[in-house]
Amino acid sequence: MRCRGALCALAIVAALGGADASQAARDQKWLGKLSTKARNLRSALETAPRRDLSEHEAALSEEEVELLKEEAEEEIIMLKWATVIGIAALGATFILGFLAESIHLHWLPEAAIGVLVGMFASGLALMAHSDGLLEKEKFDFEFFMIWLLPPIIFEAGFNMNVQSFIANLCPTAFFAFIGTFASTFVVGGLVWWFGQMGLCYPLGMLAALTFGSLISATDPVTVLAVFQALGVKIDLFSMVFGESVLNDAVAIVLSRTLLSFNNPENPVDAEHILGAGKLFLIIFIGSLLIGAVGGILSSLTFKLLDLRHHDEMLYMEAALSFVFPWCAYFVAEASELSGIVSIMSCGMVMATYTRPNFSPRAVRLTARAYKVVALIAETFVFVYLGMATITFPIFTYTVWHFFFWATLACFVGRLHIYIGSFLTNCFRDATSKPPPISPAYSFVMWFSGLRGGVAFALASESPFCSDNEHNDSLAMMQARCGEMRGDAGRCGEVRGDMHTDSLAMMQATMLIACFTIFVFGGAITTICIYFDVLEPKKGAESTARSKMLSAMHQQKTSTQLMVDDGHNWLLKMLTNEQAYEKSDELRFDDDEEKGDEEVVVAEVEAELGKNAFTELKSEIMKPRNFEKGATASEMAANPDTLHAALGSPALVRTATKDAKIDVLRTRLPNLSTKDLEKLLEGAGGDVDLAVKNAKAPINTPPALL
Numbered sequence: 255m256r257c258r259g260a261l262c263a264l265a266i267v268a269a270l271g272g273a274d275a276s277q278a279a280r281d282q283k284w285l286g287k288l289s290t291k292a293r294n295l296r297s298a299l300e301t302a303p304r305r306d307l308s309e310h311e312a313a314l315s316e317e318e319v320e321l322l323k324e325e326a327e328e329e330i331i332m333l334k335w336a337t338v339i340g341i342a343a344l345g346a347t348f349i350l351g352f353l354a355e356s357i358h359l360h361w362l363p364e365a366a367i368g369v370l371v372g373m374f375a376s377g378l379a380l381m382a383h384s385d386g387l388l389e390k391e392k393f394d395f396e397f398f399m400i401w402l403l404p405p406i407i408f409e410a411g412f413n414m415n416v417q418s419f420i421a422n423l424c425p426t427a428f429f430a431f432i433g434t435f436a437s438t439f440v441v442g443g444l445v446w447w448f449g450q451m452g453l454c455y456p457l458g459m460l461a462a463l464t465f466g467s468l469i470s471a472t473d474p475v476t477v478l479a480v481f482q483a484l485g486v487k488i489d490l491f492s493m494v495f496g497e498s499v500l501n502d503a504v505a506i507v508l509s510r511t512l513l514s515f516n517n518p519e520n521p522v523d524a525e526h527i528l529g530a531g532k533l534f535l536i537i538f539i540g541s542l543l544i545g546a547v548g549g550i551l552s553s554l555t556f557k558l559l560d561l562r563h564h565d566e567m568l569y570m571e572a573a574l575s576f577v578f579p580w581c582a583y584f585v586a587e588a589s590e591l592s593g594i595v596s597i598m599s600c601g602m603v604m605a606t607y608t609r610p611n612f613s614p615r616a617v618r619l620t621a622r623a624y625k626v627v628a629l630i631a632e633t634f635v636f637v638y639l640g641m642a643t644i645t646f647p648i649f650t651y652t653v654w655h656f657f658f659w660a661t662l663a664c665f666v667g668r669l670h671i672y673i674g675s676f677l678t679n680c681f682r683d684a685t686s687k688p689p690p691i692s693p694a695y696s697f698v699m700w701f702s703g704l705r706g707g708v709a710f711a712l713a714s715e716s717p718f719c720s721d722n723e724h725n726d727s728l729a730m731m732q733a734r735c736g737e738m739r740g741d742a743g744r745c746g747e748v749r750g751d752m753h754t755d756s757l758a759m760m761q762a763t764m765l766i767a768c769f770t771i772f773v774f775g776g777a778i779t780t781i782c783i784y785f786d787v788l789e790p791k792k793g794a795e796s797t798a799r800s801k802m803l804s805a806m807h808q809q810k811t812s813t814q815l816m817v818d819d820g821h822n823w824l825l826k827m828l829t830n831e832q833a834y835e836k837s838d839e840l841r842f843d844d845d846e847e848k849g850d851e852e853v854v855v856a857e858v859e860a861e862l863g864k865n866a867f868t869e870l871k872s873e874i875m876k877p878r879n880f881e882k883g884a885t886a887s888e889m890a891a892n893p894d895t896l897h898a899a900l901g902s903p904a905l906v907r908t909a910t911k912d913a914k915i916d917v918l919r920t921r922l923p924n925l926s927t928k929d930l931e932k933l934l935e936g937a938g939g940d941v942d943l944a945v946k947n948a949k950a951p952i953n954t955p956p957a958l959l
């Protein structure tokens with residue numbers, strides 16, 4: 255494994271330059287001045303974590319030693335500049351993303367902005383003919399899989415709504431497992447058939463199936479970035495998110511299993527197919543168990559230490575939670591299993607059984623700290639993809655026909671969503687919870703099959719072609735890139751356009767990823783609004799009274815938000831709690847005010863004044879004001895419940911106005927809060943009339959303006 259040095263171990267941000275300790279001979283002026291012995295030594299030292307010439311100086315001339323040392327110093331300088339460029343590109347993406355959001359530029363999501371910024375950064379290096387800088391900015395599989403993807407996957411599992419995920423586990427598992435398997439063979443079979451028909455580049459059968467496995471994974475990085483920003487309904491989010499995380503892991507394991515057939519000792523027969531299926535189950539189940547064990551150990555550790563009553567240990571408490579998921583990840587990797595599956599499993603177990611053992615402040619700190627790290631990582635993934643479009647030969651002899659037909663095959667491969675929805679609805683009716691999967695949900699799930707970093711990472715690290723450079727010659731391509739068909743181990747047949755199966759797969763994967771990020775990612779906001787699958791937003795526009803209601807309700811009824819689902823024995827064994835907490839949030843940390851009840855109450859007191867605050871508090875805290883099982887969001891949306899809770903018609907009118915503004919915001923997302931308030935006031939408080947008035951001047955939906 256190629257080492258990235260101490261920068262990666264200290265912090266993920268320091269490694270965002272995407273540097274690589276080993277590189278190809280890029281500067282011929284050095285090689286021309288070195289003897290054969292020095293060139294051989296240089297090549298050997300390139301693979302070491304650090305260059306140490308002290309043991310070899312006696313075998314070289316003084317001039318050769320100086321040349322090698324000078325080149326090593328130049329590489330360090332390039333590493334530092336690449337790091338600066340990576341961090342600057344990350345910051346530019348955040349800034350431009352915020353500006354695009356502030357002007358309601360929904361057709362250009364932050365993911366697309368990251369890709370454009372990455373392309374711009376590497377494009378400047380290309381125009382400056384800085385080969386060394388381009389080499390340092392090159393997409394690296396190990397950097398992606400070790401330093402970028404794990405924190406994203408762990409945070410997703412740690413901050414997910416586990417109850418909603420479990421409630422929709424059956425359809426999610428169908429989409430992720432059976433759907434990914436079906437998509438692999440549908441996509442792989444179609445691209446192979448298209449090639450045999452002469453419509454596009456002809457992949458070998460094994461290459462086609464491998465391509466089908468990696469391109470069938472809906473990237474959790476892309477889905478998380480788009481769907482969390484939109485705030486889709488919780489059932490839809492849990493299925494899309496659960497599928498994306500699970501089939502990402504399935505795709506990684508499945509592609510590894512398929513590649514095992516690219517070996518002369520593993521012919522494609524019944525025995526070896528069964529062996530491959532067994533290998534898949536061993537990797538997946540073994541990884542799940544390692545992650546679960548890590549999560550259980552963390553729960554028991556925090557329960558026994560009982561750090562909840564030691565406020566002075568807050569930061570140590572949060573830091574200790576970091577140990578278990580990454581231990582699970584590297585244990586799985588060292589065992590030749592899947593670290594991604596393990597860290598996902600560990601995150602879900604810790605969310606359910608470790609978080610109840612945290613102090614309230616540690617709950618908030620860990621949720622937000624992991625979110626920050628994941629946000630940095632997932633944003634840089636898009637920047638990294640943009641850089642890869644320049645640093646890899648994506649637009650050199652590009653297989654455009656193959657890209658077109660492969661994209662069409664991906665559309666067909668996603669039709670398993672409708673099959674899974676139909677089968678799920680056979681066991682659900684209008685009274686069931688969760689409800690049946692509607693046609694709108696099915697279409698949005700089909701449409702949300704975005705591709706991104708995971709698919710390209712798998713395509714770029716094919717063992718048959720792991721180092722494609724812009725200046726590779728025909729002989730270099732023949733030596734490095736094996737074609738995934740014919741006799742295993744044989745160098746691939748290079749076409750007249752200098753292509754192999756590996757290069758064609760990599761180009762098509764990148765083009766499909768960019769296409770889905772820009773086109774599908776840009777259109778998904780309009781799609782979600784059109785099909786009405788967005789939750790009302792809870793933003794900073796909430797008034798003091800609605801904040802107060804939520805905060806006081808959280809303080810008063812924390813024990814009423816518990817549910818007994820028959821599995822409390824495990825919770826009692828691993829935590830000090832007696833029942834699971836019920837949640838109606840999209841994700842654990844979506845409500846920024848959750849857990850900050852004391853802060854919210856103090857803010858409300860400062861805003862209303864002492865007398866008004868005391869009156870409001872006394873009304874809210876009356877026992878009659880809290881109906882059993884009612885959540886704060888349900889109370890805020892129901893005037894009758896609000897009247898019982900607040901006891902004041904004025905407060906009811908204010909709170910219901912906020913609820914109406916939230917509804918209007920989902921239907922008219924391009925308008926500011928002030929504009930929505932004016933519309934609502936002009937319509938006399940009628941939401942439907944306000945929407946109609948907004949559309950009256952021009953007969954065009956606001957989302958398309």
